[in-house]
Amino acid sequence: MPDRFRRGGSLGLRLLVSAVLLTVVFLYIDLGELMRAVEDGQWGWLLPALALVMLATVPGAARWRLILQKAEIEVSGVQAVKTFAASLVLNNVLPTSVGGDAVRAWSVGKASGRLLRAALSTVLDRATAVACLFLLAWTALAVDADEVPAVLVSVLLWLTLGLAAVTAVAALVAAGIRPVVRRIPRRIAMMLREAWATLRMWGRSRSLISWLLVLGVLYQLLAVLALVLVGRVARVDLSFSLAAVTAAIVVVAMLVPISVGGLGVREGGFVLLLGEAGVDGSEAALISLLSAATIVLASAAVVAMVALYELVGRTGQRQSMPREPTP
Numbered sequence: 001m002p003d004r005f006r007r008g009g010s011l012g013l014r015l016l017v018s019a020v021l022l023t024v025v026f027l028y029i030d031l032g033e034l035m036r037a038v039e040d041g042q043w044g045w046l047l048p049a050l051a052l053v054m055l056a057t058v059p060g061a062a063r064w065r066l067i068l069q070k071a072e073i074e075v076s077g078v079q080a081v082k083t084f085a086a087s088l089v090l091n092n093v094l095p096t097s098v099g100g101d102a103v104r105a106w107s108v109g110k111a112s113g114r115l116l117r118a119a120l121s122t123v124l125d126r127a128t129a130v131a132c133l134f135l136l137a138w139t140a141l142a143v144d145a146d147e148v149p150a151v152l153v154s155v156l157l158w159l160t161l162g163l164a165a166v167t168a169v170a171a172l173v174a175a176g177i178r179p180v181v182r183r184i185p186r187r188i189a190m191m192l193r194e195a196w197a198t199l200r201m202w203g204r205s206r207s208l209i210s211w212l213l214v215l216g217v218l219y220q221l222l223a224v225l226a227l228v229l230v231g232r233v234a235r236v237d238l239s240f241s242l243a244a245v246t247a248a249i250v251v252v253a254m255l256v257p258i259s260v261g262g263l264g265v266r267e268g269g270f271v272l273l274l275g276e277a278g279v280d281g282s283e284a285a286l287i288s289l290l291s292a293a294t295i296v297l298a299s300a301a302v303v304a305m306v307a308l309y310e311l312v313g314r315t316g317q318r319q320s321m322p323r324e325p326t327p
Helices: 002-028 031-039 043-070 077-091 099-112 115-143 150-175 186-204 206-233 240-255 265-276 281-320
Strands: none
Touching: 031 281, 043 077, 043 115, 043 186, 043 206, 043 281, 077 099, 077 281, 099 115, 115 150, 115 186, 115 206, 115 240, 150 240, 150 265, 186 206, 206 240, 206 281, 240 265, 265 281
């Protein structure tokens, strides 16, 4: 009962934070300008943005499936795409922005009987995807830095250094955990040993690392291009470098579990960051809301398409089965 109250209190607090942040954003911007931006939007750009997000689920799911296969968890390509796309929807509607990741780890782990490896696979997939987004942002800056304000470059630099420091500390802790394992309960020690062995197995696979990098950059490239097109809907000509840097900063901010699905944090981040580049607050807020809606709608469409494909396949199998002769 106390755990249920704590979970309810945590959800209520996050709902309150999201409501407060959204209220601050809407007080900061001009609601009339926001409505005019909606009315004057170039909505024809939304369809290609949706198409890019749908396409991005393929390399995104392929990355996750490769990690699972290396951990000896077999998932079909179709099922990986369906589960990955569903997690993108849930990440935007559940109380935390990683709720969908937890669901996909649980579903695969429960089916395979290897919940720990499934959880580690999902964490590695999410962490390396964020790393690929930062790599893409810095590459875009190297090509075209003129469109990105210096303050955004500074924020990106500090975030990069912070994430690198966290990664280094985690690696040192993992490397020095062996003596500690002997002093903790056997069940926990076995889990830690399995986790460490799995991480070492992934780290030793050069082909896996290469594919994670290639597919991760491709996934983030499609996602950033979709954000650029969403900007066109709001009649904002976002450069690729500005979109990439903004997306990288906002994604990290949304990982902090203080709101529901990043709601409020995402909008405030877009308004503040794009505001530094001269984008009007109402237009930035519209870009934020449309980017989330695009992810949800496109990912839900992928789930529906895969479900329909599976249904047609099962129906075809039943019809092709030989019928027993009637007496």
